[in-house]
Amino acid sequence: MLLIIPLLTFLMMNTVEPQTPTVPPVRHVLTSVSQNIREETWGLTSRDLRLPGVADWSIRKYTLHGGRQEGVDLIEIDNGRLRIVVSPTRGMSIIRVERGPIRLGWDSPVKEIVHPQFINLASRGGLGWLEGFNEWMVRCGLEWAGHPGKDRFVNNLGEVAEMDLTLHGRIGNIPASEVEVEVDRQPPYRIRLRGRVDERMFYGPKLELWTEITTVPGSPALMIDDRLTNHSSDSQEFELIYHANYGPPLLEEGSRFLGALSEVRPFNQHAARGLAGYGEYRRPTPGFVEEVFLMTPLADADGRTAVQLRNQAADRAVTMAWDTKSLPFFTLWKNTNTPEEGYVTGLEPGTGSPANRNIERQAGRLPKLAAGETRRFHVEVAIQAGHEEVERAAAPIFRLRNGREPRLNASPVKP
Amino acid sequence: MLLIIPLLTFLMMNTVEPQTPTVPPVRHVLTSVSQNIREETWGLTSRDLRLPGVADWSIRKYTLHGGRQEGVDLIEIDNGRLRIVVSPTRGMSIIRVERGPIRLGWDSPVKEIVHPQFINLASRGGLGWLEGFNEWMVRCGLEWAGHPGKDRFVNNLGEVAEMDLTLHGRIGNIPASEVEVEVDRQPPYRIRLRGRVDERMFYGPKLELWTEITTVPGSPALMIDDRLTNHSSDSQEFELIYHANYGPPLLEEGSRFLGALSEVRPFNQHAARGLAGYGEYRRPTPGFVEEVFLMTPLADADGRTAVQLRNQAADRAVTMAWDTKSLPFFTLWKNTNTPEEGYVTGLEPGTGSPANRNIERQAGRLPKLAAGETRRFHVEVAIQAGHEEVERAAAPIFRLRNGREPRLNASPVKP
């Protein structure tokens, strides 16, 4: 509860480390390439640690079987209020988050949690990623994060050559190399899940992503703290989009998207027609064609911004807050098609837009990491239940807006 | 034995369900995505169930190891006369069927039962499917079933775009999500093996295929009953071909193919030269180039037809009967090359021809499923041993023919 009110404040609190704990945390390695470990099943509960007076929590690791999900690892963290399901096998994607009847996630036509061994990213003209797409939050990246199509790269001859990028990059289909759980023995008894996902090759990127999900027992919030390091001796272009997807109950006819924005641009001519109503959602609509908007968030003095998706009655919501210094853009993806096709909206903080990387490069939205450089990414997500929580979580967004309306820039991102 | 005589009658019998059994069947789930089950090994025999006076039968599940077959599941049903080997990992394909020395199957240059993780369907210009091709009966489909090459699809922008289809589609390389065995405790003590294979993605098909193989203890026959459902809210084009392949001992010099046909067309100019002799087989012939014929079967009042492949002495044969309402076409594939290259013929009931889908669409051979629609496919296969059995099984084919000879239409299917 406490976490809801000062959402942006909380964000700040966590970028500064608290005082060093005197009791070392409990730490357990679930997967490790360096130690040659992969535990198929494991569990830990608050009772095991006999921690005083906090919400009962549990952590559970297990492996999926059958069909295209054979061998997929899942980790479930139940913090006593929030149930968080993460898949190390799918790049530490967060499959879903539930607070009672409110869930972060959606009903994808993809019903299994698909093992990367069954995904060919290049299939269907570079749309193979869609064969495994059903997570609440999947990272897009790292060498590229956007739409398929040709872009340049430097080949083994040091020459600029051309290759076919695939939709949303590879990181969501690379199994984590190191996975560990850490639980503080001191208040607020934080639970952390860390995973390292490498996008490395010869004559290509040498990117290492350390992901971290943190939650506090009894809290309706979780934080994502990722560190991306370029292990090349050269600078490296990169893209990172946090593709967070919502269906019912947060998405329904009359659901609203709230942000503090300086600009909203449609992705293409089709989306331009829906520009004025960018924040409103329709009921499931047969034949609906996706509308994508690229937004520039307003941020406070520390670079923080927040958005909210709330249901029609404004008594259920999700709020996402993040650091715009590393994630300066935000993409809103509206796909209010039928439930069968995927009734879903994506709220996507990112380093740029999901256009093909060559468009991003030309638009100046393609960041680089210097040799050896590390960049941090911070996204905070909380679920609100009840009208009061919803409005309280929205207050910082309205404060950020300070009465300003975004410029509706009808010129499409994609020429 | 009984099953042989009234082959087409038998087919009809089984499309109508018998009266509800009063003793529930024995049912065992081997793989289940919904229950998170995958049993590596399992077995059941007639002795376990103490069923009275029927042929001894057994069912055995195990997993393959080594090379490219690491992790492939197989299920063997020995009904006391017929041994049937099915691979859930390879889309419920039937690897081989044996009745004593007579086998349904062939000697492919592919010697392992290849796990889909090692198949890249797009390789070799869309011919990657051939790296795992060695089954007796593999289904081709579902979004497409034919030859590689470009065809249109609708992308995420709702626009018609172009993609590269791959040979014979994906269903044969998708592991089954649900697999179960069911044995009736009442005569004729039917044994059923069911498997669900999904071809599902976001912005793509939402097709579910429930396959069922049924056999009766002591019988020389098996039935395939498949149900294909379109879970999209839109209609969905689909293709399905039952690619059943035969080498020795059924295929040899002088083997003959018998059908009741209204038309036979060559697939291309090359096959056109062999049109007159479409029903005759050569000895293994170095440098033989495949000849493919598309046939339109004659059917009885209920839409049923049958074909037979018999050896030179006409004392060994296989008979396939099916429902032409859902499978109106039949492809005969002759590839009487050397044993090393694959001496094989394919008998292939299908929704259309194995030409590229764009050809099928233009030719009106590309069916659609409405939103939520289910279509059933029924194929029955029996092995004949001895001259008498062979001729008896052929009798219904001759009755269907009723003296008519097929029109030999020299115009190639593939322009």
Add this chain to the structure above:
Amino acid sequence: MLLIIPLLTFLMMNTVEPQTPTVPPVRHVLTSVSQNIREETWGLTSRDLRLPGVADWSIRKYTLHGGRQEGVDLIEIDNGRLRIVVSPTRGMSIIRVERGPIRLGWDSPVKEIVHPQFINLASRGGLGWLEGFNEWMVRCGLEWAGHPGKDRFVNNLGEVAEMDLTLHGRIGNIPASEVEVEVDRQPPYRIRLRGRVDERMFYGPKLELWTEITTVPGSPALMIDDRLTNHSSDSQEFELIYHANYGPPLLEEGSRFLGALSEVRPFNQHAARGLAGYGEYRRPTPGFVEEVFLMTPLADADGRTAVQLRNQAADRAVTMAWDTKSLPFFTLWKNTNTPEEGYVTGLEPGTGSPANRNIERQAGRLPKLAAGETRRFHVEVAIQAGHEEVERAAAPIFRLRNGREPRLNASPVKP
């Protein structure tokens, strides 16, 4: 030690089989498709066999876990002096060899031993092979072994069609189908590791590669004896390159490559500029672009040749000797980029150059196997420690040279 002095002599000794041993060797099958075996862990030591008076040796089989190396099998042979690590899952590639502080191998940006299930050879315009490239010795081949790009093939219609070749072929990413260890009970107590890797498909190659690695307890050398068989009834083009890669400590500024060569040609215009200094190595150099040279070795009367890579102080070296009758060409790959990018040189005996197969065909460097034909390949590798060993191992190379200098042919291999 003994093996070092008469390096080429030793090579000859081993192409002739010694007298039949009277005590059968110990033989253990680790993986077998035909017997449905795959042992996850296994071990054998000299103590287990109570062999008299030889160096203590051990063999250990285990499986890797985590990240992209989940399920990869490794076999370690420690012969008492040399530690050899082989991966059956990656086509019997030799991951690394160590003699105390001297190792054969390099520090690739690829940090895991990647399971082929995570490799898409076609990605990045055919450069997907590079996502798993970190072995000391990986075989390139078999249907093709060189650079990506289009080349012709014969399709199912018997027509010449065009396909995209992928970098260095497929054999390095095909798991071995049969793996066995054999230890002689008689002096010199040879240890053999055999693995069969098949490159087989329908309408494609039917190639079988039996690899064998032999070492003698206490020896600083190992031998590779491979047998390649064409199981097609047609002749079959093939390529095979032994891509052996070296980083520190053998590669450093001032390291030298020594060979007995009749000709050295640059691969392209870029390499042509470095032609004169082909045998010298630079320190790690940011922005260094690979230089590749194709060499024609001089051979003795039996067709044998040898090369050496030695460090700056000439007190550490590796010597490779091989049979030029089956491997008439040698490629030197210099990639003295930064440690982060991969500071490495490749010494690569081969059937031809690593240019695209169409270039090799035109240049007459593309061999064929007749139907049923088997060809043998023999490569011997030894590590030298100390100045004396290094020079002694180089002596046969100088004898082969006999004062001759190679012709520096500036015309690039790749037009």
